[in-house]
Amino acid sequence: MIAPVMARRDAVGFWLAVVLTGLGTGLGAVALTGLLEFVQHTLWSGSGVDLLEAAARAPAWRHVAVLFGAGVLTGAGQLLLVRLSSANGIDITAAIWFHAGRLPAWRTLGSAVLSVLIVGMGASLGREGAPKQTGAVIANALSDRARLPDDARRLLVACGAGAGMAAAYGVPVGGALFALEVLRGELALRFVLPALVTSLTATGVSWAFLPDAPTYVFPAYSGSISSAVWAVLAGPVAGVVSVLYVRAVAWGDHNRPRGKWRAAAPVLALTLLGVVSIVLPQLLGNGRDIAQLAFTGQVAPVLLMTLVVLKPAATLLCLGSGAPGGLFTPSLALGALLGGVLGYPWSLLWPGVPAGLFAVLGAAAVLAATTQGPISTVVLMMELTGHARAFMVPLLLAVAIATLVARRIEPRSVYDARLSDAEIRDRQRARDPVPAGGGTG
Numbered sequence: 001m002i003a004p005v006m007a008r009r010d011a012v013g014f015w016l017a018v019v020l021t022g023l024g025t026g027l028g029a030v031a032l033t034g035l036l037e038f039v040q041h042t043l044w045s046g047s048g049v050d051l052l053e054a055a056a057r058a059p060a061w062r063h064v065a066v067l068f069g070a071g072v073l074t075g076a077g078q079l080l081l082v083r084l085s086s087a088n089g090i091d092i093t094a095a096i097w098f099h100a101g102r103l104p105a106w107r108t109l110g111s112a113v114l115s116v117l118i119v120g121m122g123a124s125l126g127r128e129g130a131p132k133q134t135g136a137v138i139a140n141a142l143s144d145r146a147r148l149p150d151d152a153r154r155l156l157v158a159c160g161a162g163a164g165m166a167a168a169y170g171v172p173v174g175g176a177l178f179a180l181e182v183l184r185g186e187l188a189l190r191f192v193l194p195a196l197v198t199s200l201t202a203t204g205v206s207w208a209f210l211p212d213a214p215t216y217v218f219p220a221y222s223g224s225i226s227s228a229v230w231a232v233l234a235g236p237v238a239g240v241v242s243v244l245y246v247r248a249v250a251w252g253d254h255n256r257p258r259g260k261w262r263a264a265a266p267v268l269a270l271t272l273l274g275v276v277s278i279v280l281p282q283l284l285g286n287g288r289d290i291a292q293l294a295f296t297g298q299v300a301p302v303l304l305m306t307l308v309v310l311k312p313a314a315t316l317l318c319l320g321s322g323a324p325g326g327l328f329t330p331s332l333a334l335g336a337l338l339g340g341v342l343g344y345p346w347s348l349l350w351p352g353v354p355a356g357l358f359a360v361l362g363a364a365a366v367l368a369a370t371t372q373g374p375i376s377t378v379v380l381m382m383e384l385t386g387h388a389r390a391f392m393v394p395l396l397l398a399v400a401i402a403t404l405v406a407r408r409i410e411p412r413s414v415y416d417a418r419l420s421d422a423e424i425r426d427r428q429r430a431r432d433p434v435p436a437g438g439g440t441g
Contacts, residue, residue, distance in 0.1 A: 022201025125325020
């Protein structure tokens, strides 16, 4: 649809909007990352990068005080945000699919800043939601300025959101594929170039200010027959766990507090998280730190089994209280913990596979199944870690099987969780015209 539209419209305006979206999103991601690190450094007295290390050293009163403050900020922020716009909500997926990418600008940007503040304070949500929202808002505004038709606007907003992820994590190709496969719902060749240009531009801008290094660092693992067999057996488990997680996210989002509880619920939920984090600081933040430890095999089996239940529960608690934030890194962390749990008994039966490799494969499997984006997940894992080729066979097996199982049970991805049942059916028909379980989405 884009090519005929561009033949009739000013293609120069579209491509100028693509480049400007990338530039603006890159600068926005830099600013939001700086704000996140400033908050973590100021309130947790750490480096601003490693929240887990700082929280583990912090006194008990700081855990309670900081998370209580996050709850108060969330409650007040939510009350303010609902007054900023009477337009459709701030969910990017719904905006792209049912509103041609139109978003209430100030409300969406306000939510982005609020999410960065509370994630920096310790809320168990992802930080990628903020740059995604920022990129989407910039793309929407430029679409207005260029007077783009709805289909071009929809594409540009998806590209802007994907560019936000690309700039935040330094994953230009993965961000572009995420924009198309997960957000736009169609890996069409005519969409690829705009998505790549937007993500590459945003990432290039971010690399001028942020370190150009993999998000996760671990030894060069190699695949084996043992890891491939494990992936085949663990894939269905990861798929089922992903379905349960997506349904829990949907339930939590649809039952968010309203009225006077909009201000009180975040205070209660986040304060509770602060109290529990005194014993388990791993529950704080987006899960990047605990995933890093799992990828290097540094998490004890008992702690793995504890966190595989409590870490997603903490995310759902924050989400259900009304706290805004992303779900990308929390989903990846859940997969890393699940992979570690499932890998421990396998190591006893068939020794030889590094414990960290189980976590990496589990992270990829759950991430692919929850986003229902297997292709973008494989590329994202390669860019996030800097290597995956050596264990590509078990990685692809885990991703493909987990995604297939999840799709046969649940049509929603974690990003579709806020949509109504009717919207889910409409999107699924457009996105997956073949019978359930087929196609790439």
